[in-house]
Amino acid sequence: MSTHNSPEALQPGIAQASGWLQYFPIALFATVMGLAGLSLAWLKALHVLGAPAIVFELLRGFATLVWCGLLGLYLVKLARFPAAVEAERSHPVKLNFFAAISIGLLLLAVAWSPSAPAMAAWMWAIAAAAHLLLTLMTVSIWLFRSQFQIEQVTAAWFIPAVGNIIVPIAGVHHAPADISWFFFSVGMVFWLILTVVVLHRLFFHAPLPAKLQPTVFILIAPPAVGFLAYLALNGDSLDAFARILYFTALFLTLLLAVHARQFLRLPFFLTAWAYSFPLTAITIATLEMAMHGSPAFYQALGSGLLAFTSILIAILVVKTAQAMAQGKVFLPD
Numbered sequence: 001m002s003t004h005n006s007p008e009a010l011q012p013g014i015a016q017a018s019g020w021l022q023y024f025p026i027a028l029f030a031t032v033m034g035l036a037g038l039s040l041a042w043l044k045a046l047h048v049l050g051a052p053a054i055v056f057e058l059l060r061g062f063a064t065l066v067w068c069g070l071l072g073l074y075l076v077k078l079a080r081f082p083a084a085v086e087a088e089r090s091h092p093v094k095l096n097f098f099a100a101i102s103i104g105l106l107l108l109a110v111a112w113s114p115s116a117p118a119m120a121a122w123m124w125a126i127a128a129a130a131h132l133l134l135t136l137m138t139v140s141i142w143l144f145r146s147q148f149q150i151e152q153v154t155a156a157w158f159i160p161a162v163g164n165i166i167v168p169i170a171g172v173h174h175a176p177a178d179i180s181w182f183f184f185s186v187g188m189v190f191w192l193i194l195t196v197v198v199l200h201r202l203f204f205h206a207p208l209p210a211k212l213q214p215t216v217f218i219l220i221a222p223p224a225v226g227f228l229a230y231l232a233l234n235g236d237s238l239d240a241f242a243r244i245l246y247f248t249a250l251f252l253t254l255l256l257a258v259h260a261r262q263f264l265r266l267p268f269f270l271t272a273w274a275y276s277f278p279l280t281a282i283t284i285a286t287l288e289m290a291m292h293g294s295p296a297f298y299q300a301l302g303s304g305l306l307a308f309t310s311i312l313i314a315i316l317v318v319k320t321a322q323a324m325a326q327g328k329v330f331l332p333d
Helices: 007-023 026-048 053-080 082-089 094-112 117-144 155-174 177-204 210-233 240-258 260-264 270-289 295-325
Strands: none
Touching: 007 053, 026 053, 026 094, 026 270, 026 295, 053 082, 053 094, 082 094, 094 117, 094 155, 117 155, 117 177, 155 177, 155 210, 177 210, 210 240, 210 260, 210 270, 240 260, 240 270, 270 295
16 A cells, blocks of 8 residues: 555645745844835925825835734644744844844834824734833843853844833823833943944944844944833923934934945845834834925935835845745855
Protein backbone atom coordinates (compact mmCIF):
# COMPACT_ATOMS: atom_id res chain seq x y z
CA MET A 1 0.00 0.00 0.00
CA SER A 2 1.42 3.39 -1.01
CA THR A 3 2.34 5.85 1.75
CA HIS A 4 3.02 8.83 -0.49
CA ASN A 5 -0.09 10.60 0.74
CA SER A 6 0.29 9.67 4.40
CA PRO A 7 0.71 12.47 6.98
CA GLU A 8 4.25 11.29 7.66
CA ALA A 9 5.19 11.56 4.01
CA LEU A 10 3.59 14.98 3.64
CA GLN A 11 5.15 16.47 6.78
CA PRO A 12 8.55 17.42 5.28
CA GLY A 13 6.83 19.15 2.38
CA ILE A 14 4.58 21.07 4.74
CA ALA A 15 7.55 22.09 6.89
CA GLN A 16 9.46 23.26 3.83
CA ALA A 17 6.46 25.25 2.54
CA SER A 18 5.94 27.03 5.85
CA GLY A 19 9.61 27.30 6.82
CA TRP A 20 9.80 30.90 5.59
CA LEU A 21 7.55 31.87 8.49
CA GLN A 22 10.31 30.94 10.91
CA TYR A 23 12.36 33.79 9.43
CA PHE A 24 9.51 36.33 9.27
CA PRO A 25 11.31 39.42 10.65
CA ILE A 26 9.80 41.47 13.46
CA ALA A 27 11.41 44.50 11.80
CA LEU A 28 8.69 44.38 9.11
CA PHE A 29 6.41 46.18 11.56
CA ALA A 30 8.48 49.30 10.90
CA THR A 31 6.69 49.44 7.55
CA VAL A 32 3.44 50.18 9.37
CA MET A 33 5.06 53.06 11.23
CA GLY A 34 6.10 54.59 7.91
CA LEU A 35 2.79 53.97 6.15
CA ALA A 36 0.65 55.16 9.05
CA GLY A 37 2.91 58.17 9.51
CA LEU A 38 2.52 59.04 5.83
CA SER A 39 -1.26 58.80 6.12
CA LEU A 40 -1.14 61.26 9.04
CA ALA A 41 1.10 63.58 7.03
CA TRP A 42 -1.54 63.66 4.29
CA LEU A 43 -4.24 64.22 6.93
CA LYS A 44 -2.31 67.26 8.16
CA ALA A 45 -1.85 68.36 4.54
CA LEU A 46 -5.61 68.10 4.11
CA HIS A 47 -6.08 70.75 6.80
CA VAL A 48 -3.08 72.95 5.98
CA LEU A 49 -2.69 72.66 2.21
CA GLY A 50 -6.15 71.54 1.13
CA ALA A 51 -4.81 68.18 -0.10
CA PRO A 52 -7.41 65.67 -1.34
CA ALA A 53 -8.87 63.53 1.46
CA ILE A 54 -8.83 60.41 -0.68
CA VAL A 55 -5.04 60.14 -0.42
CA PHE A 56 -5.17 60.07 3.38
CA GLU A 57 -8.05 57.58 3.36
CA LEU A 58 -6.32 55.19 0.97
CA LEU A 59 -3.06 55.33 2.90
CA ARG A 60 -4.88 54.81 6.19
CA GLY A 61 -6.69 51.76 4.81
CA PHE A 62 -3.49 50.31 3.35
CA ALA A 63 -1.56 50.83 6.60
CA THR A 64 -4.37 49.18 8.58
CA LEU A 65 -4.41 46.14 6.28
CA VAL A 66 -0.62 45.81 6.47
CA TRP A 67 -0.68 45.98 10.29
CA CYS A 68 -3.43 43.35 10.54
CA GLY A 69 -1.69 41.08 8.04
CA LEU A 70 1.70 41.32 9.74
CA LEU A 71 0.20 40.76 13.19
CA GLY A 72 -1.66 37.68 11.99
CA LEU A 73 1.48 36.20 10.45
CA TYR A 74 3.59 36.97 13.50
CA LEU A 75 1.07 35.33 15.83
CA VAL A 76 1.23 32.21 13.67
CA LYS A 77 5.03 32.38 13.88
CA LEU A 78 4.76 32.65 17.67
CA ALA A 79 2.55 29.57 17.80
CA ARG A 80 4.65 27.45 15.41
CA PHE A 81 8.18 28.74 16.01
CA PRO A 82 8.34 30.10 19.58
CA ALA A 83 12.11 29.59 19.72
CA ALA A 84 12.55 31.91 16.71
CA VAL A 85 10.47 34.59 18.42
CA GLU A 86 12.51 34.19 21.61
CA ALA A 87 15.70 34.58 19.58
CA GLU A 88 14.43 37.93 18.25
CA ARG A 89 13.44 38.98 21.76
CA SER A 90 17.01 38.35 22.91
CA HIS A 91 18.65 40.11 19.95
CA PRO A 92 20.15 43.55 20.76
CA VAL A 93 18.61 45.21 17.67
CA LYS A 94 15.57 43.07 16.80
CA LEU A 95 14.34 43.29 20.38
CA ASN A 96 13.44 46.95 19.88
CA PHE A 97 11.11 46.29 16.95
CA PHE A 98 8.53 44.48 19.07
CA ALA A 99 7.43 47.95 20.18
CA ALA A 100 6.79 48.82 16.52
CA ILE A 101 3.66 46.65 16.82
CA SER A 102 2.11 48.89 19.47
CA ILE A 103 3.43 52.10 17.88
CA GLY A 104 1.81 51.12 14.60
CA LEU A 105 -1.51 50.67 16.38
CA LEU A 106 -1.10 54.00 18.19
CA LEU A 107 -0.55 55.77 14.89
CA LEU A 108 -3.56 54.02 13.36
CA ALA A 109 -5.63 55.14 16.35
CA VAL A 110 -4.71 58.75 15.52
CA ALA A 111 -5.55 58.18 11.86
CA TRP A 112 -8.98 56.68 12.60
CA SER A 113 -9.94 59.26 15.25
CA PRO A 114 -11.60 61.72 12.82
CA SER A 115 -14.03 59.19 11.30
CA ALA A 116 -14.32 56.43 13.93
CA PRO A 117 -13.62 57.96 17.35
CA ALA A 118 -15.08 55.10 19.39
CA MET A 119 -13.03 52.47 17.57
CA ALA A 120 -9.96 54.71 17.76
CA ALA A 121 -10.37 55.03 21.53
CA TRP A 122 -10.25 51.25 21.91
CA MET A 123 -7.29 51.01 19.55
CA TRP A 124 -5.46 53.66 21.56
CA ALA A 125 -6.20 51.99 24.91
CA ILE A 126 -4.99 48.59 23.72
CA ALA A 127 -1.91 50.06 22.06
CA ALA A 128 -0.97 52.25 25.04
CA ALA A 129 -1.25 49.33 27.46
CA ALA A 130 0.71 47.06 25.14
CA HIS A 131 3.39 49.68 24.63
CA LEU A 132 3.81 50.17 28.38
CA LEU A 133 4.28 46.41 28.81
CA LEU A 134 6.76 46.27 25.93
CA THR A 135 8.67 49.23 27.38
CA LEU A 136 8.88 47.53 30.77
CA MET A 137 10.04 44.30 29.11
CA THR A 138 12.69 46.00 26.98
CA VAL A 139 14.10 48.28 29.67
CA SER A 140 14.22 45.32 32.06
CA ILE A 141 16.29 43.40 29.52
CA TRP A 142 18.60 46.41 29.13
CA LEU A 143 19.06 46.73 32.87
CA PHE A 144 19.28 43.16 34.05
CA ARG A 145 21.14 41.41 31.25
CA SER A 146 24.78 42.09 30.51
CA GLN A 147 25.12 40.59 27.05
CA PHE A 148 24.95 43.89 25.16
CA GLN A 149 28.02 45.68 23.80
CA ILE A 150 28.27 49.35 22.86
CA GLU A 151 28.81 48.37 19.19
CA GLN A 152 25.31 46.82 19.21
CA VAL A 153 23.62 50.12 20.06
CA THR A 154 21.74 51.90 17.27
CA ALA A 155 19.05 54.55 17.15
CA ALA A 156 16.56 51.68 16.88
CA TRP A 157 16.89 51.50 20.66
CA PHE A 158 14.68 54.61 20.72
CA ILE A 159 11.64 52.69 19.48
CA PRO A 160 10.38 51.06 22.72
CA ALA A 161 11.19 53.59 25.44
CA VAL A 162 11.16 56.88 23.53
CA GLY A 163 8.13 55.69 21.55
CA ASN A 164 6.03 56.52 24.61
CA ILE A 165 5.90 60.14 23.44
CA ILE A 166 3.47 59.08 20.69
CA VAL A 167 0.80 58.10 23.22
CA PRO A 168 -0.36 61.65 24.13
CA ILE A 169 -1.10 62.65 20.52
CA ALA A 170 -4.37 60.73 20.67
CA GLY A 171 -4.34 60.16 24.42
CA VAL A 172 -5.39 63.72 25.23
CA HIS A 173 -8.77 62.88 23.67
CA HIS A 174 -9.26 59.46 25.24
CA ALA A 175 -7.93 59.55 28.81
CA PRO A 176 -7.16 61.87 31.75
CA ALA A 177 -4.30 64.26 31.07
CA ASP A 178 -2.02 62.69 33.68
CA ILE A 179 -1.91 59.44 31.71
CA SER A 180 -0.64 61.27 28.64
CA TRP A 181 1.84 63.24 30.75
CA PHE A 182 3.08 59.96 32.23
CA PHE A 183 3.89 58.49 28.82
CA PHE A 184 5.32 61.79 27.57
CA SER A 185 7.63 62.07 30.60
CA VAL A 186 8.93 58.52 30.19
CA GLY A 187 9.59 59.06 26.49
CA MET A 188 11.36 62.40 26.92
CA VAL A 189 13.63 61.20 29.74
CA PHE A 190 14.67 58.12 27.79
CA TRP A 191 15.20 60.28 24.69
CA LEU A 192 17.83 62.28 26.58
CA ILE A 193 19.46 59.18 28.05
CA LEU A 194 19.55 57.15 24.86
CA THR A 195 20.66 60.10 22.73
CA VAL A 196 23.84 60.27 24.82
CA VAL A 197 24.37 56.51 24.48
CA VAL A 198 23.73 56.46 20.73
CA LEU A 199 25.92 59.49 20.01
CA HIS A 200 28.69 58.03 22.14
CA ARG A 201 28.53 54.86 20.03
CA LEU A 202 28.54 56.87 16.77
CA PHE A 203 31.28 59.29 17.84
CA PHE A 204 33.80 56.96 19.44
CA HIS A 205 33.34 53.50 17.94
CA ALA A 206 33.47 51.80 14.56
CA PRO A 207 31.06 53.08 11.90
CA LEU A 208 27.69 51.37 11.63
CA PRO A 209 27.50 48.47 9.18
CA ALA A 210 25.85 49.43 5.89
CA LYS A 211 22.71 47.50 6.84
CA LEU A 212 22.21 49.63 9.97
CA GLN A 213 23.19 53.05 8.62
CA PRO A 214 19.57 54.04 7.76
CA THR A 215 18.69 53.75 11.47
CA VAL A 216 20.51 57.06 12.05
CA PHE A 217 17.37 58.75 10.68
CA ILE A 218 15.51 57.62 13.79
CA LEU A 219 17.31 60.47 15.59
CA ILE A 220 14.85 62.84 13.89
CA ALA A 221 11.72 61.20 15.27
CA PRO A 222 11.87 61.92 19.05
CA PRO A 223 12.05 65.72 18.86
CA ALA A 224 9.59 65.86 15.94
CA VAL A 225 7.03 63.62 17.61
CA GLY A 226 7.80 65.21 20.97
CA PHE A 227 6.90 68.57 19.44
CA LEU A 228 3.52 67.24 18.29
CA ALA A 229 2.81 65.52 21.60
CA TYR A 230 3.81 68.58 23.60
CA LEU A 231 1.50 70.80 21.56
CA ALA A 232 -1.35 68.35 22.19
CA LEU A 233 -0.65 68.41 25.93
CA ASN A 234 -0.12 72.17 26.04
CA GLY A 235 -3.29 73.22 24.28
CA ASP A 236 -1.56 73.91 20.93
CA SER A 237 0.50 76.68 22.51
CA LEU A 238 3.73 77.22 20.57
CA ASP A 239 6.00 78.17 23.46
CA ALA A 240 9.79 78.15 23.75
CA PHE A 241 10.07 74.45 24.58
CA ALA A 242 7.94 73.50 21.58
CA ARG A 243 10.19 75.56 19.32
CA ILE A 244 13.31 73.90 20.76
CA LEU A 245 11.87 70.47 19.95
CA TYR A 246 10.89 71.41 16.41
CA PHE A 247 14.13 73.13 15.50
CA THR A 248 16.17 70.27 16.96
CA ALA A 249 14.29 67.90 14.65
CA LEU A 250 14.77 70.27 11.72
CA PHE A 251 18.52 70.55 12.36
CA LEU A 252 18.88 66.75 12.45
CA THR A 253 16.95 66.54 9.19
CA LEU A 254 19.28 69.06 7.56
CA LEU A 255 22.33 67.29 8.97
CA LEU A 256 21.30 63.99 7.40
CA ALA A 257 20.21 65.66 4.17
CA VAL A 258 23.78 66.91 3.73
CA HIS A 259 24.86 63.26 3.60
CA ALA A 260 22.11 62.15 1.20
CA ARG A 261 24.62 60.78 -1.34
CA GLN A 262 26.04 58.43 1.29
CA PHE A 263 22.61 56.94 1.95
CA LEU A 264 21.70 56.78 -1.75
CA ARG A 265 24.74 54.59 -2.40
CA LEU A 266 23.58 51.95 0.10
CA PRO A 267 22.02 48.74 -1.24
CA PHE A 268 18.43 48.09 -0.23
CA PHE A 269 17.85 46.44 3.14
CA LEU A 270 14.61 46.24 5.14
CA THR A 271 16.28 48.67 7.54
CA ALA A 272 15.75 51.34 4.85
CA TRP A 273 12.26 51.68 6.35
CA ALA A 274 14.03 53.57 9.13
CA TYR A 275 13.96 56.56 6.77
CA SER A 276 10.18 56.57 6.58
CA PHE A 277 8.64 57.34 9.97
CA PRO A 278 11.16 60.03 11.00
CA LEU A 279 10.62 61.86 7.71
CA THR A 280 6.84 61.69 8.08
CA ALA A 281 7.22 63.03 11.62
CA ILE A 282 9.22 66.10 10.55
CA THR A 283 6.77 66.61 7.67
CA ILE A 284 3.79 66.66 10.05
CA ALA A 285 5.66 68.90 12.50
CA THR A 286 6.52 71.36 9.72
CA LEU A 287 2.91 71.51 8.51
CA GLU A 288 1.88 72.04 12.13
CA MET A 289 4.28 74.99 12.29
CA ALA A 290 2.47 76.46 9.28
CA MET A 291 -0.62 76.77 11.47
CA HIS A 292 1.20 78.90 14.04
CA GLY A 293 3.33 81.44 12.19
CA SER A 294 5.17 82.29 8.95
CA PRO A 295 2.70 80.07 7.08
CA ALA A 296 4.18 80.66 3.62
CA PHE A 297 7.64 79.37 4.59
CA TYR A 298 6.43 76.35 6.53
CA GLN A 299 3.80 75.50 3.93
CA ALA A 300 6.47 75.46 1.23
CA LEU A 301 8.87 73.43 3.36
CA GLY A 302 6.11 71.06 4.45
CA SER A 303 4.94 70.58 0.86
CA GLY A 304 8.46 69.71 -0.24
CA LEU A 305 8.92 67.26 2.61
CA LEU A 306 5.53 65.68 1.92
CA ALA A 307 6.34 65.15 -1.77
CA PHE A 308 9.80 63.76 -1.04
CA THR A 309 8.61 61.44 1.74
CA SER A 310 5.68 60.17 -0.33
CA ILE A 311 8.00 59.28 -3.22
CA LEU A 312 10.52 57.68 -0.86
CA ILE A 313 7.91 55.47 0.81
CA ALA A 314 6.48 54.47 -2.57
CA ILE A 315 9.98 53.36 -3.57
CA LEU A 316 10.37 51.45 -0.30
CA VAL A 317 7.07 49.64 -0.89
CA VAL A 318 8.15 48.61 -4.40
CA LYS A 319 11.64 47.53 -3.30
CA THR A 320 10.23 45.55 -0.38
CA ALA A 321 7.77 43.76 -2.67
CA GLN A 322 10.59 42.99 -5.11
CA ALA A 323 12.79 41.65 -2.31
CA MET A 324 9.96 39.41 -1.13
CA ALA A 325 9.34 38.13 -4.65
CA GLN A 326 13.04 37.36 -5.03
CA GLY A 327 13.13 35.45 -1.74
CA LYS A 328 15.47 37.93 -0.04
CA VAL A 329 13.35 38.76 3.03
CA PHE A 330 12.43 35.56 4.85
CA LEU A 331 15.96 34.29 5.34
CA PRO A 332 18.13 33.41 8.37
CA ASP A 333 20.65 36.10 9.36
